[in-house]
Amino acid sequence: MPDRPSPTPRDTRRPAAVRAEGLTWHHKSKLIVDDIHLNVPAGVVTGFLGANGAGKTTTLRLMLGLTAGGGRTTYFGRPLEEWRDPARIVGVVMGGVAGHPKHTLTAHLRMVAAGAGVPDNRVPEVIERVGLTGTADKRLETLSLGMAQRAGIAQALLGDPAVLFLDEPANGLDPHSIRWLRDTLRQLADEGKSVLVSSHLLAEMQQLADRVIVLARGRVVAETTIEELARLGSDVTLQSPRLSELAEPVKQLGGTFQLLDEGTAKIRGITRFQVGDLAAERGVPVHWLEEKAPSLEDYYLSVAEEEFRIS
Known part of the structure; x- marks a missing residue:
């Protein structure tokens, strides 16, 4: 089996690239994530919607194996740990970029690339992709919130992954940065990547997503495509x-x-x-x-x- 799946054109009816089944998590006897089942198709932007505290971030952490709980998540039919190069399967953005504040953006990305087995020449490529070429030699501590979000996306793209998870990526961004984010994620989906974006910014998600999954009290309560939403009637x-x-x-x-x-x-x-x-x-x-x-x-x-x- 190849170590990396082939890109898939955008089509919300295609089989799931990522499939989560029965995700469950308790915290101090309180049920936070309640038997979640969800699919993330390839070549599609999927919006993961819910109020703060609905369980979106915990669900993503369960899907990535960062939090231990019940259930199972597969990526193109296999658990993430069974892929030889997981950085080529999934990239993750959770709250911008985390690194030593004194390191430059380039130095930080080179360190992450080395840990993921990605060649150095990929670093300037992703920096250019997110529009931070002029910021490459700046320290992480000097980056604005918008720049930090872009740097986080650059880090997630180092392995050119087939799947991209973003947790509340538009928080605190100005209108210009939000538009850039929208255009960038759309381009990534058009390239055949699976994009899952958690958010509580509903107006923005309507412009960005092809389909949405709604989470409330740790449960998936609804799922629809933006096209289906338009057909519900005015x-x-x-x-x-x-x-x-x-x-x-x-x-x-x-x-x-x-x-x-x-x-x-x-x-x-x-x-x-x-x-x-x-x-x-x-x-x-x-x-x-x-x-x-x-x-x-x-x-x-x-x-x-x-x-x-x-x-």
Whole structure:
């Protein structure tokens, strides 16, 4: 068997590159991670969503073998410890770059590369990849938060891994750095890498991820693709003095009609164009018509709140 899997084009329906089964972890008799099963396809950015304390970081540590617990994780069908060069299988970013503060970025990456069996000439390549060529000789203690996050990604990429795990990589970043992160992770996925990103920044994740897994109270409570999310249907807000005349026609088209207050209704299941046509056909005056597509935040809050209600 080859020591490194071949890249796979992005397709959320493909078999998992990484498969976690039955991950469980207790802390002082409290169940923190509760029988988690998840898949990370190759060539896809997977968002791992959850509030602070939901268990995202612990789950990642269990998947990497950094925390001992129940369950099993395989990478392309094999546990990580069975791969001869694990740095070529998975790269990890957890809180920027950790190293001696007096070391330069180049010296630090050379030390990490030596430990991973990666040649020195890979160091300038990853530094250039993350846009830190002008920072290569700076000490780690002088790096800004954004630079440190980039340096962490450079470190994770040293072995040119097929899988990349990032734990809250956008924390504290300015808009420019967030855009850079988004573009970089998208490029890596387009190259066929599996990218798993944990985050609680929902608006950003909607722009970045191909699919999302939602974690609440240590359990996976939902999973969807961004394409599926868009097909869930939009909310149409309608204002008219004659709303009652549209309630039944909306239902006949398969939509739902909810009166919010006098003169305002929310319609779901049909488009604003259909609503406008219904109003025009019946001569109903329309004072306001707005369609709002479902957001990842709406989806997350709905499934997370349901988990808290049933717990």
